[in-house]
Amino acid sequence: GAGVSQSPSNKVTEKGKDVELRCDPISGHTALYWYRQSLGQGLEFLIYFQGNSAPDKSGLPSDRFSAERTGGSVSTLTIQRTQQEDSAVYLCASSLAVAGSGNTIYFGEGSWLTVV
Amino acid sequence: GESVGLHLPTLSVQEGDNSIINCAYSNSASDYFIWYKQESGKGPQFIIDIRSNMDKRQGQRVTVLLNKTVKHLSLQIAATQPGDSAVYFCAEKRLTGGGNKLTFGTGTQLKVEL
Numbered sequence: 001g002a003g004v005s006q007s008p009s010n011k012v013t014e015k016g017k018d019v020e021l022r023c024d025p026i027s028g029h030t031a032l033y034w035y036r037q038s039l040g041q042g043l044e045f046l047i048y049f050q051g052n053s054a055p056d057k058s059g060l061p062s063d064r065f066s067a068e069r070t071g072g073s074v075s076t077l078t079i080q081r082t083q084q085e086d087s088a089v090y091l092c093a094s095s096l097a098v099a100g101s102g103n104t105i106y107f108g109e110g111s112w113l114t115v116v
Numbered sequence: 117g118e119s120v121g122l123h124l125p126t127l128s129v130q131e132g133d134n135s136i137i138n139c140a141y142s143n144s145a146s147d148y149f150i151w152y153k154q155e156s157g158k159g160p161q162f163i164i165d166i167r168s169n170m171d172k173r174q175g176q177r178v179t180v181l182l183n184k185t186v187k188h189l190s191l192q193i194a195a196t197q198p199g200d201s202a203v204y205f206c207a208e209k210r211l212t213g214g215g216n217k218l219t220f221g222t223g224t225q226l227k228v229e230l
Contacts, residue, residue, distance in 0.1 A: 004159075031216060042205060042222040043160070050216065091159055097216055102148040102167060102209070105218060107159035 004108035006092050012114045013082055021077040021111045025094030032075050033093040033105065034067055043091065049075065050097050082115045128227045135193040137224045139206035142187060146208035149182060150218065151191045155202045201228045
């Protein structure tokens with residue numbers, strides 16, 4: 001597609017339920033990122049995928065959070081047993097990943113998650 | 117610790133005036149600095165970036181200045197327009213040891229007054 005596509009755009013879920021958020025990166029982009037943005041805050045890094053390399057999971061806040069990327073393209077972020085503090089916008093981004101180059105990272109519009 | 121931070125949370129300017137948004141950083145190993153614009157309800161939009169071996173870069177109506185001596189970054193917007201109203205984030209990226217990921221500051225809200 002022309003840009004990074006995320007779904008759902010909005011999700012309201014009950015505390016304790018699991019949610020899955022989907023990201024479809026820009027075609028040809030080998031790097032994919034997930035960030036979280038709480039209301040009025042900056043972007044918090046969650047996880048980074050680069051090609052076939054092991055993902056950088058250093059930003060995942062707890063073991064309730066996981067992500068996978070199948071076939072080097074689409075990614076799913078899963079939050080298990082959601083808590084109210086998980087309420088945030090979850091932003092996906094992608095970029096070309098060429099070593100030594102400052103490839104632009106493009107963001108999607110985000111998935112707004114509200115845990116009630 | 118490593119961080120990228122902003123001096124002011126809110127900046128109000130008159131339409132037509134120039135805007136200057138500032139950012140301080142602490143990581144000397146950053147390779148790139150990037151400015152993003154985020155409008156309400158939307159994802160961040162890339163504006164301009166600058167490599168760490170440069171001190172100035174110009175785009176369309178925007179200029180980014182980098183002062184490595186005092187670890188300071190600024191975004192200048194010429195002839196600010198109502199459509200420039202948004203939150204502006206600075207971010208830094210390291211190509212080695214940083215995983216190509218961005219570290220963001222907390223953002224500055226730019227309000228353009230008519």
